[in-house]
Amino acid sequence: MQKIFGLIRLMRPKQWLKNVVVFAGVVFAQLYANPAALLRSLAAFGIFCLLSGAVYALNDAVDAERDRSHPHKKNRPVASGLVSRPLAYSWSLVLAVGGLLAAWTVTPGFLIVGAIYLGLNLVYSFWAKKVVILDVLLVAFGFVLRAIGGVEALVDFSPGLKSSPWFLAVTLFLALFLALEKRRAELNSLAEGAESHRKTLSEYSTRLLDQMSAVVTTATVVAYSLYTLWPSTVERFGTEGLVYTVPFVLYGVFRYLYDVEQRRLGGNPSAILSKDFSLLVDVLLWAAAVVLVIHFKP
Numbered sequence: 539m540q541k542i543f544g545l546i547r548l549m550r551p552k553q554w555l556k557n558v559v560v561f562a563g564v565v566f567a568q569l570y571a572n573p574a575a576l577l578r579s580l581a582a583f584g585i586f587c588l589l590s591g592a593v594y595a596l597n598d599a600v601d602a603e604r605d606r607s608h609p610h611k612k613n614r615p616v617a618s619g620l621v622s623r624p625l626a627y628s629w630s631l632v633l634a635v636g637g638l639l640a641a642w643t644v645t646p647g648f649l650i651v652g653a654i655y656l657g658l659n660l661v662y663s664f665w666a667k668k669v670v671i672l673d674v675l676l677v678a679f680g681f682v683l684r685a686i687g688g689v690e691a692l693v694d695f696s697p698g699l700k701s702s703p704w705f706l707a708v709t710l711f712l713a714l715f716l717a718l719e720k721r722r723a724e725l726n727s728l729a730e731g732a733e734s735h736r737k738t739l740s741e742y743s744t745r746l747l748d749q750m751s752a753v754v755t756t757a758t759v760v761a762y763s764l765y766t767l768w769p770s771t772v773e774r775f776g777t778e779g780l781v782y783t784v785p786f787v788l789y790g791v792f793r794y795l796y797d798v799e800q801r802r803l804g805g806n807p808s809a810i811l812s813k814d815f816s817l818l819v820d821v822l823l824w825a826a827a828v829v830l831v832i833h834f835k836p
Contacts, residue, residue, distance in 0.1 A: 540620060541620070541621065541625075544615040544620040544621040545595075545615075545621065545625075545629050547614070547615050547620075548591070548594060548595040548598055548614075548615050548616070548621060548626060548629060548630075549587070549588075549590075549591030549594060549595065549633065550590075550591065550594045551587075552806075552808050552809070553590065553594065553806075553808055554583075554587045554590070555807070555808045555811065556590070556681070556684070556807070556808070557583050557586040557587055557590060557684060558583070559681055559684045559685050559688065559709065560579060560582045560583050560586055560684050560685070560687055560688030560691070561579050561583065561688060562685055562688055562705070562709075563579065563582075563685070563688030563689040563691065563692050563699075563701075564576060564578075564579040564688070564692060565825075565828060565829060565832070566702070566705065566832070567689070567692055567695070567696050567699055568775075568832055569692060569695055569696065570829065572695060574695070575692055575695045578644070578691050578692060578694075578695070579688060579691060579692065581640075581644060581691070582644065582648065582687060582688055582691040584640075585637050585640045585641050585644070585648075585652065586637075586652075586655075586684055586687065588633050588634075588636055588637035588640065589633070589634065589637040589638075589641075589652055589655055589656060591633045591637075592630045592631070592632075592633035592634035592637060592656065593630075593656070593659040593663070595626050595627075595629050595630035595633060596626075596627070596630040596659075596660075596663055597663055598614050598615065598616045598617070598621075598626055599616050599623045599626035599627050599630065600663055600664070601617075602614075602616040602617045602623060605617035634656055637652060637656075638652055638653060638656070641653075644690075644691050645690055645691060645693055645694060647690035647693060648687055648690040648691045650690075651683055651686050651687040651690050652687065654683060655680060655683045655684075655687070658676060658679060658680060658683065659676075659680065661676065662676045662677070662680075667737075667738065668737045668738060669738065670738045670741035670742065673717075673738050674714060674717035674718055674721065675714065677713065677714075677717040678710050678711075678713035678714040678717055679710070680713070681709050681710070681712075681713035682706055682709050682710050682713070685701065685705065685706060685709045686701050686706070689701045702765065702770070702771065704761060704764060704765035704768055704771070705765055707757075707761045707765075708758060708761045708762045708765055711754045711757040711758040711761055712754075712758050714754045715751060715754045715755055715758055715791070715794075716794075716805075716807055718747055718750050718751045718754065719747075719751060719794065719795070719798045719799075719805050720805030720806070721738075721739065721742055721747055721805070722742075722744060722747045722748070722751070722798060722799070722805065723798055723802075723803075723804045723805030724739060724805060725739055725742060725743075725744055725747070726744070726802060727802075727804065751795075755791055755795070758787070758791060759784070759787060759788060759791060762784065762787050763781065763784050765780075766778070766780035766781040766783065766784065767780075767781055775831070775832050775835065776835045777831060777832075777835040777836060779831040779835065779836040780828065780831050780832075782827065782831065782836075783824055783827045783828055783831065786820055786821075786823055786824035786827060787824065789820050790817060790820045790821060790824065793814065793816060793817045793820065794807075794810065794817065797810050797813075797814050797817065798810070801814075
């Protein structure tokens with residue numbers, strides 16, 4: 539029973555919150571009132587949970603030795619000895635194959651996105667995570683692929699449906715912001731042992747990460763603001779009202795910075811959301827405001 543529990547933990551269910559970005563497609567395609575489209579998006583979410591679980595299982599197997607030097611990651615299934623490395627590799631393969639087979643039943647485009655997502659993470663796991671700057675960029679690209687996948691899963695319901703370049707830019711900048719703040723949190727918590735846990739941490743400094751974070755924070759807010767007022771966005775939704783959701787984005791970004799740098803809550807977005815009720819409420823209010831604006835077109 540413990541082995542089964544360990545295999546489930548390898549999939550990191552707490553991290554599945556990151557896959558919620560696939561639901562952006564059903565909202566911005568205005569298909570949220572279509573039960574079949576909602577079910578398709580739910581299926582896409584589940585498939586990305588399988589694919590991301592495969593990646594997490596692989597990373598845990600690859601990083602087991604380094605994880606043993608981390609104050610929290612030493613308790614992960616492989617690092618703690620609950621699950622053996624060969625079993626973790628096998629479980630990763632099962633999840634990857636199962637996820638791709640499930641993606642094949644959705645749409646060809648969704649299958650391609652899922653395959654690229656896995657390929658990108660293989661590159662990350664075996665090479666890119668050791669390369670400074672490229673490590674956080676590939677993490678961010680993973681979020682962009684989730685967003686694209688959420689759209690590709692719905693092309694049957696809305697022919698001609700495409701991902702908005704501005705929305706993908708916002709996703710990239712926001713994900714890059716989260717990745718940089720995670721690196722900063724790791725530097726703060728691990729101190730002198732940072733390099734033994736993650737090789738690239740020796741190449742970063744809090745000052746460098748703060749400068750990079752300032753750039754992507756600004757880019758996130760500006761890109762989102764431009765997206766809400768861009769002619770194609772206004773034409774698609776029939777309103778300029780999305781601009782009224784910008785304050786929620788501003789507050790969310792500032793609050794997250796506060797949580798990481800002042801409250802020292804770490805760099806895990808899922809954990810921070812569970813510990814900061816104000817941030818959670820802000821995210822929910824933003825989502826509700828987006829749906830209301832799109833539906834009522836103020």
